[in-house]
Amino acid sequence: xxxxxxxxxxxxxxxxxxxxxxxxxxxxxxxxxxxxxxxxxxxxxxxxxxxxxxxxxxxxxxxxxxxxxxxxxxxxxxxxxxxxxxxxxxxxxxxxxxxxxxxxxxxxxxxxxxxxxxxxxxxxxxxxxxxxxxxxxxxxxxxxxxxxxxxxxxxxxxxxxxxxxxxxxxxxxxxxxxxxxxxxxxxxxxxxxxxxxxxxxxxxxxxxxxxxxxxxxxxxxxxxxxxxxxxxxxxxxxxxxxxxxxxxxxxxxxxxxxxxxxxxxxxxxxxxxxxxxxxxx
Amino acid sequence: xxxxxxxxxxxxxxxxxxxxxxxxxxxxxxxxxxxxxxxxxxxxxxxxxxxxxxxxxxxxxxxxxxxxxxxxxxxxxxxxxxxxxxxxxxxxxxxxxxxxxxxxxxxxxxxxxxxxxxxxxxxxxxxxxxxxxxxxxxxxxxxxxxxxxxxxxxxxxxxxxxxxxxxxxxxxxxxxxxxxxxxxxxxxxxxxxxxxxxxxxxxxxxxxxxxxxxxxxxxxxxxxxxxxxxxxxxxxxxxxxxxxxxxxxxxxxxxxxxxxxxxxxxxxxxxxxxxxxxxxxxxxxxxx
Numbered sequence: 001x002x003x004x005x006x007x008x009x010x011x012x013x014x015x016x017x018x019x020x021x022x023x024x025x026x027x028x029x030x031x032x033x034x035x036x037x038x039x040x041x042x043x044x045x046x047x048x049x050x051x052x053x054x055x056x057x058x059x060x061x062x063x064x065x066x067x068x069x070x071x072x073x074x075x076x077x078x079x080x081x082x083x084x085x086x087x088x089x090x091x092x093x094x095x096x097x098x099x100x101x102x103x104x105x106x107x108x109x110x111x112x113x114x115x116x117x118x119x120x121x122x123x124x125x126x127x128x129x130x131x132x133x134x135x136x137x138x139x140x141x142x143x144x145x146x147x148x149x150x151x152x153x154x155x156x157x158x159x160x161x162x163x164x165x166x167x168x169x170x171x172x173x174x175x176x177x178x179x180x181x182x183x184x185x186x187x188x189x190x191x192x193x194x195x196x197x198x199x200x201x202x203x204x205x206x207x208x209x210x211x212x213x214x215x216x217x218x219x220x221x222x223x224x225x226x227x228x229x230x231x232x233x234x235x236x237x238x239x240x241x242x243x244x245x246x247x248x249x250x251x252x253x254x255x256x257x258x259x260x261x262x263x264x265x266x267x268x269x270x271x272x273x274x275x276x277x278x279x280x281x
Numbered sequence: 282x283x284x285x286x287x288x289x290x291x292x293x294x295x296x297x298x299x300x301x302x303x304x305x306x307x308x309x310x311x312x313x314x315x316x317x318x319x320x321x322x323x324x325x326x327x328x329x330x331x332x333x334x335x336x337x338x339x340x341x342x343x344x345x346x347x348x349x350x351x352x353x354x355x356x357x358x359x360x361x362x363x364x365x366x367x368x369x370x371x372x373x374x375x376x377x378x379x380x381x382x383x384x385x386x387x388x389x390x391x392x393x394x395x396x397x398x399x400x401x402x403x404x405x406x407x408x409x410x411x412x413x414x415x416x417x418x419x420x421x422x423x424x425x426x427x428x429x430x431x432x433x434x435x436x437x438x439x440x441x442x443x444x445x446x447x448x449x450x451x452x453x454x455x456x457x458x459x460x461x462x463x464x465x466x467x468x469x470x471x472x473x474x475x476x477x478x479x480x481x482x483x484x485x486x487x488x489x490x491x492x493x494x495x496x497x498x499x500x501x502x503x504x505x506x507x508x509x510x511x512x513x514x515x516x517x518x519x520x521x522x523x524x525x526x527x528x529x530x531x532x533x534x535x536x537x538x539x540x541x542x543x544x545x546x547x548x549x550x551x552x553x554x555x556x557x558x559x560x561x562x563x564x565x566x567x568x569x
Contacts, residue, residue, distance in 0.1 A: 014371050018382055021368065024442070025388055031408065032400055047415060050408055092297060099293040110290075113298055120305050122552050124503055126527045127544035130322070130537055131308035131315065153304040156297075185289040214393035216506050217524075221532065232395045236509065239399075246403060253396045264391050268384050271391065275447065276454045279492055 032257075036061060036250040043246070061251035068241055069252050074234040075259065081144050081219075081230060082212045085151040089159055089208045090201050092152060097163025098193060104164070114164065120157040129221045136222050143226045147219050151212055158278075159204050165281055166200040167193075199277075206267075206274025213260055231256045316542035321535040333542035343543060346521045353433055353522070354501035357440050361497055362490070365445045369452030370478075383453065390446035394439075398510025401439045402426065405511075429519040432512050436520055439507050444500065448493045455489030456482070491562030498554060523547050 035043075037054040038061075044050075065071065100117075103110035136146040170193065178188040216232045223230075229237060235256055242249040264271060316333055320326035337343055372383055389397070406424045413421035425431040459482060467473075467481045483490075505524040508514060514521035514529065521529075523543070531540030 011375055014374050015376055018371050018376065021371075022382070022385055025385060028400060028404065028442075029388075031404070035403075047412075050411055095293050096297045099290045103290055110294070113294060117298070117301055120301065122548075122555055123305065123309055124524070124544070124548055124551050126503070126524045127312045127541075127548045128305070128308045129528065130531050130541060130544070131311035132304070133532065135304075135308055135311070149300075150304055153301055156301055156305075179286075185286045189289075210391060214391075214395075216393075216395045216509070217528075221528075232393050235396055235399065246407075249399070250403070253400055256396055257392055260391050260393070264388070272383070272387060272450060275390070276450055279447070279451050279496065280454055280489070 032250055032254055035247060036254045038247050040245060040247055061247050062255060065248050065252035065255060068248070069234040069238045069255075070229065071234070071252075071255055074229040074231045077144055077228055078213065078231045078259075081147055081151070082209055084148045085155075085212045086205050086208050088148065088152050089155055090204055093156055093159035093204065094163050094194060094197055094201065095189070096156070097160045098167060098189060100160060101164030101167035114160070118157045118161050121161075125154075125217055129217070133221050137225075142222055142224075144219075144223065144228060147222050150218055150222065151208075151215075154218075155208055155211065159208070162204060162278065162281055163197065163200055166197055170196055202270055203274045203277040203281075206271050207278040209263075210260075210271070210275070231259070312541050313545055315538050316545045318538045320538040320541075322532070322537035326538065329538070333539045334546070336539065337542055337546060342518060342521070343526065345518060346523050346526045349433060349520060350502055350504065350522045353437060353440070353504065354498055357437050357444070357501050358494065358497040360437065361441050361444045361448055362493055364441070365448035365493070366452055368445065368449045369456055370482075372449065373453055373456040383450070387446045387450055389443045392443070394443060394506040395510050397443060398439055398507045401435070401442075402511050405435050426512055427516055429517045432516060432520045436504070436507055436511055439511060440501060440504060444497060448497065451489055451493055451496075452486065455486035459485045487562075491558070494562070495555065495558050498558065499551070502551060502554070 031050075034052075034054060037057055039054075039058075042049065042052075042055060096117075100110050100114040104114045105111070132150065133142075136142045136150075139146075141149065174192055174196070175185075175188050178192055179185075183191070214232060216236065219230045219233045220236065223233070235252060238252070239249075242252070317328055317330060318326045319329050319332075368386060372379065372386065376382070405426045410422050410424055413419075426435045463481055463485070464477065467477055472481055503524050504522045505528070508520060508522050508525045512520040514525050524547075527540045527544050527547070530536040531544075534540075
């Protein structure tokens, strides 16, 4: 009896600490929303001036921020790059993960290729960026197409490791049965193995989506001269134009966060599972 | 039939491997080659042998960026792991609205670090000094980002704010692997509170601790977005991370060759640290 009551007490203390801790996340978000709606004249240096709600919930800042940053166009580019990268990663990396995962145990060639690609994880972008800027320009890939291609290469080591790790749990018997029925390896892959790897596709899609959507460096280096923006790049490129109008800047920041926030609200469970699987596997 | 299988595997492997070599291996080799030249990013260039590497070790700015980056990585790793372990213990205890709390605490991780950096930049520059003024806290009444000795703390806070979210859910998934009867058995032997954590819980989640260490150190050593958004390497180059210096001076500053040498050294440092960490954590895991 005594035991349970002390349990209840400590849980209450934990709850209170957790709620207090949450303020470190809620406060910055609250301030971002409030500043994004305010007018510059409302930004005074008093407690109420900083913390109060805006006088009117006008969308003017957002309209102006959309115009300045060419929001819809940047959003379109971000979506195009992210979705293409995710689809290509799931198709290409799973296929490669399959070819390497099924052969690396008994073939020196495949196990070398596997180690070769997976060790690409250690290569920092800093060493690739200058040569890649040159190389993509030479190949006329200094645009969103080049960015997608590079993402497919950059996330290959991680994703191949995930896919070939997952394959270990899929019995060979499934493939052998299909072979006896006369199906080719290629067909067996797409009709049996690819669908079975569904949970891993979700993990790969989530971690690739988060990484690509928020990435700044690759588009910054590859697309800099193309006049095109992704959402994060638009924030970087329009910093100078916002000048000291922080309300406009915050409206723009908030706009750029909304798509990923919606994604998180809708797929929270899948995202949490995906990032955990990706890191722990 | 056997031949069909082998041919299919080859036809899959070769083109994808070629793609990887083209956009990972070849640029890597080109980077190493540029590091032996005085290339400025355009025009003609000459071989300079090991000159760039020798200059690298005497260049004060490069030394400063290594010192800053390593200090940031170490301190942030410790802060993040302590806080996220505590948070994970809290979120894994018997509380109400567990799902809500876990979801809410993970939120910072999905937001883009550049925009998060811009938002915190404004907080450090305007809101915190204004609030500190009103509360009469002298030490915080000017922006920490404008102080060469304190700006790195601002960078550390922003990096930690996002990284804690990630590390916490990894620790939670670790804590969930600890079976309930371990605690029950430990409780009989008098292991509660700190003792329980030190001798029962922590040894069982060491693999997750290793994952978090590797993730943290690697991410913080490569810090870039936060620097762009918060300090642009300033004030007085006190927060210039290695990646930022390579980008800034190599891409725009005409030091293509010299910064390539810097990048090669950085690459070697990352490999050494990663291999050492993996060796260390696998030896730890074997002991258990």
